[in-house]
Amino acid sequence: MTEVVFQPVGKRVTAQPGDSLLIAAQAGGVGISAVCGGLGICADCQVRVLQGAVSPLNDSERDRLSDADIAGGIRLACQAVIAGDGVIVVDIPAESLSAPQRSQVEGEEIPLPVEPAIRIHDLSAIPPSVDDLRGDWERVRWENERVRWENERAQGLTPSGWRITAPVLADLPGILRQHDWHARLITNESDAVRWLPPDGVPLGFAVDVGTTGLAAYLVDLQTGHTLGITGATNPQIVYGEDVMARLTLAVHDPEGRARLQTTILDGLNDLLHTVCDQAGAHSEDVVDVVAVGNTAMHHLLLGLPVEQLGAAPYVPAISSAVRTPARALGLDVAPGAWLYLPPNVAGFVGADHVAMLLATATPDRPGVTLSLDIGTNTEVTLNAHGRLWCCSTASGPAFEGAHIRDGMRAAGGAIERLMWQNNGLRWATINNLPPVGLCGSGILDAVAVLRGAGLISPTGAMRRGHPDIRREGHRSWYEIVPAHQAGHGRAVTISRADVNEVQLAKAAIRAGIKLLVERAGLSEQDIDRVIVAGAFGNYIDLANAVAIGLFPPLPPEHFHQVGNAAGIGAKRLLINAGERQRADALVRQLDYIELTNHPDFSDRFAQAVRLEPEPWE
Amino acid sequence: MSDNVLINQIREAVIDGQAKVAVAKVEEALAEGLNPEVILHDGLISAMTEVGQLFEDGEFFVPEMLIAARAMKGALELLKPLLVDQGVEPLGKIAIGTVKGDLHDIGKSLVAMMLEGAGFEVADLGVDVSPEKFIAEVKNGAQIVAMSALLTTTMPNMKTTIDAIVEAGLRSQTVIMVGGAPVTQAYAEQIGADGYASDASAAVRKAHELIGQ
Structure with missing residues (x-):
């Protein structure tokens, strides 16, 4: 038995000899950035082993790390394997932490009439007596059969057609007796979803499952008002930052798929409880759920096989919309609630894009x-x-701060805005913290500003002989923030290699626009x-x-x-x-x-x- | 460097990635009666060799290489029929493609253009290329099969293709090169490839080395 202590987060994790430090971190919920999913390719997961026995430096590490890094004790967490018992102390540099980012949940809304997929039925029943021994379910159905018949016959939604499962039924006797034989039933098509008290508010939960971020909304399904709103980092990120890394894990590790599904469901339940707490509501009153995501996130949430998504021609298990019992998946919502996912288009154009277009x-x-x-x-x-x-x-992850030397996600201290003013660069950081790196918008600004000032050529090369362009051998870079002004005491720079990443990202997008x-x-x-x-x-x-x-x-x-x-x-x-x-x-x-x-x-x-x-x- | 002003202008236009200028200067050179083979060697191939060198030195990045290769390709299209007429032999024939299941194009296309710019005849089979298509190209005279894979999920299809070439009894007459972001020298050796290159410029060097020129 080995204990790994991750600093500066201070998390202690129990691990086995033979596990990599990355696996230990993932098991303990310590977010170390690993774009490649632990294959020793991306060199994101750099850590310093301060104490304890790990495997010696291997070829992958020698290939990916600079001599200076190696001399400074840097290892790749995915390659350094726990070699024995005892305590291992690992230091995670700030840039290797997959920091929680500023989530984007707000958006412009076009008004829409409130006509949800669920229906609300206010029901009443005659109390039972020794002459009337019908069950509660038959009692409410029969009482309301005649009333409902006329207006709902057309849709085949008469009470006689309702179906109810045991977990939904379980609430009926109590609610009827507590509320003087009145109750509110929520149905979805012909399925009973949830019994509410007569004035109970049916709620809906909508979530955007992004590869990087999650955004969740709690909605009153009677008024259409938003009661709660929150965002978080997709917790699957500890298993790899891009879609392919997660698909690879789901395909190659026999337990990978189940682990990724559990991780995202836990994340969604956390968001569900957060928005319900904001509204003072119970998550069991959530009677309808919608989730959107790209094809990979869609499959991993539903626990569908992804082998066929990992290679061309990238065929999903299903293209049409999915409607599946939400509780059976593990969401803490009403016992009969359905989870709806809109249709996928093709390739990786998924339900999230459909939702965006709507x-x-x-x-x-x-x-x-x-x-x-x-x-x-x-x-x-x-x-x-x-x-x-x-x-x-x-377009790659450059605009999310990855593959950029001083790139980072949109977290505190990230430069999000840059401008040229009075012959110098001025910057603004998120939360006004001392700058430690550049997030996507800052990276784009940096390239545009330096291009505008003539320090970068149209092909992306840095101008030769200019006093502000630093060179060391063939490496060229521009210093945006000097070390003494930075939050971590190191200069924040943008190099020719970073400009290259931006060029490749923007070229992919612009070429797509052009071809359409x-x-x-x-x-x-x-x-x-x-x-x-x-x-x-x-x-x-x-x-x-x-x-x-x-x-x-x-x-x-x-x-x-x-x-x-x-x-x-x-x-x-x-x-x-x-x-x-x-x-x-x-x-x-x-x-x-x-x-x-x-x-x-x-x-x-x-x-x-x-x-x-x-x-x- | 050539003594001819036009050839040097062609060379510079390609290195700077000025596609229109490169084509115009080749037209001008042909009109002046310059030998297409000389334009090819001293203009285009010389320029792309320089581009490859600048890339290896860390002076050029992928964008500059792409822009230059695109300029070279435009100019080469003009010369190709004339070179065939003159009976100018390419260095060798290379069949290149991204392996089955993989749709990544850019890196592979850049390698294809750099090989073409070095004087090889290149059959670019595109993306999602089956072992059968590679084999058909070998039967059609390709001496080198160059495969790319960008995904760890499709990398094993390089091995599948090599196995199919062995199966078809063509392995002894085929030189196999592999590359792509997740591919390493060790992986190349493990699957029985003859060579690995980490980038487009290295691929050109490797191709020269493998067919002994």
């Missing part, structure tokens, strides 16, 4: 509308005069409006995004930053069941274009790497 009314807009949700994968939809095309483009527009027989200048969703998209400086060529050069009023539209879309699917039909119709309308084998993708990508508003020849 929330932004993208399919209904006149003219030419471009809607994008920027993340590790960026989904793009073009509505060209009523015809809808969409694609997914592998070309497919529609249009030019980028024909776009009437650009709807930018997602956490990163909400915080970026649009002028800078245009300056480096991430977006086409359109007038500023053409751009709309709408926040977490996927989360808002999930809420709409809860409030109005018609949105579910619209989701089905939308998916049939969307024409998915696979970019990776598109004959022009390489060419458009090669042009789009230029840091110019109009990179096209």
Whole structure:
């Protein structure tokens, strides 16, 4: 038995010799960043072993770590294996911690009538007597049969057609007797979902399951009002930051899939209890649940096999909408509540993008509308005069701060805004803490500002001979924050290699936009409006995004930053069941274009790497 | 460096990634009666060798290499029919593709362009390439099979392809190169490949080395 102490978090974890330090950290819920999922490739999980016996440095580590790192005692947590009993003390540098990020839950909302998938029935019954020995269930059904018959016959929803399961039924006798033989029944189609007191409020829970972040909403299903709202980091992140790392774990580790499912369900229950506490409500009164996510998050939440998602042609287990008992999955909601997930489109374009399109009314807009949700994968939809095309483009995690030397997620101390003022750079950090790194919007600003000042060329090279560009051998970089002003005593910099990552990310997105527009027989200048969703998209400086060529050069009023539209879309699917039909119709309308084998993708990508508003020849 | 001003302009246009200039200068050079083979060697191949060197030195990154390779490719299209007419032989023929199940294109295409820019004949089979397609190209005269995989989930398909080439009785006449982010020298050896390259420039060097030129 070995005890591993993780500093500075101060967490003590019991582990077995033979486990890697990363496995020990994951088992103890210590968030060490590991983009590759522990394969020894990404070198994110750098730690320092201060005390205790671990395996010697291996080839993967020698390949990935610099000599200076090795001399400084840096190891990769995924490669360093516990070698014996006793206590191991591990120090996790700040940049290796997968810090909780500022979650994005707010978004613009378009009004919608309240017509949820559940129905509310206010029922009453004649008390039993020695002459009337019917059961409680038959009693309420029979009493209400005649009343209900007339208005609900058309939908086949008469009480005689209701079905009830034992866990739902269990609440009926108590509620009837406590409330003078009155009760409120919630049904979903013909299924009884939950008994409430006569004035009980039926609640809905909507959640956007992002690869990186979760956003959750508690809704009053009678009024449509939002009663609670919260966000968190997706707890699966300890198993790998990108989708592929998690799919690999689910495929290769026999228990991986179950572990990932349990992890996300625990995370969702935490959010559920948080929003219920905000509203002073009980989670068992949540009678309907909607979850949206990309195809991988969708499968991992439902516990579906993902082998077929890990390799081309990336076929999901199901494309159409899913309706499944929520309690059976492990959500702490009403005993008969259903979990609804909207349909997936194709490839990695999942239900979250469908929700985003619904929330932004993208399919209904006149003219030419471009809607994008920027993340590790960026989904793009073009509505060209009523015809809808969409694609997914592998923009990579640069805009989430990964693969950038001083990059970090949008947590305290991250530089989120940069500008050139009075011949110098000025910066703003999240929570006004001393700067320790750059988050996505800050990285984009840094490239745009240095490009604007002529310190970076259109191809991304740093200007030779300029006093502010530092060089050491062939490494070149610009110092944004000197060491003495930084929160961790190290300079915050942006290097040629970082600019490279930004170029590759933005080229993937711009090439996707270009190919959709070309497919529609249009030019980028024909776009009437650009709807930018997602956490990163909400915080970026649009002028800078245009300056480096991430977006086409359109007038500023053409751009709309709408926040977490996927989360808002999930809420709409809860409030109005018609949105579910619209989701089905939308998916049939969307024409998915696979970019990776598109004959022009390489060419458009090669042009789009230029840091110019109009990179096209 | 060539003594010819136009050839040097072609060379510089390619290195700077100015596709239109490169094409215009090649047209001009042809109109002046310069030998297409000289334009190829002293203009395009020389430029791409320099680009590869700048990349290895850490001076160029992938974007500059992509931009330069795209300029080279535009100019090469002009020369190709003329070189065939003249009977100019390529260095060798390479079949390249991303393995079955994998749709990643950019890295593989860059390697393909760099190989082409070095004077090889390249059959780019695209993405999601089955072992059968690679085998058909070997039967069609390819001396080198170059495979890429970007995912740990598709990496094993490199081994599947090698096994199929062995099965088809073509292993002795085929040189096999592998690459891609999760691939390592150790993995290449483990699956029985002849060579591994970590990037596009290294791939060119490896191809030269493997077919002994």
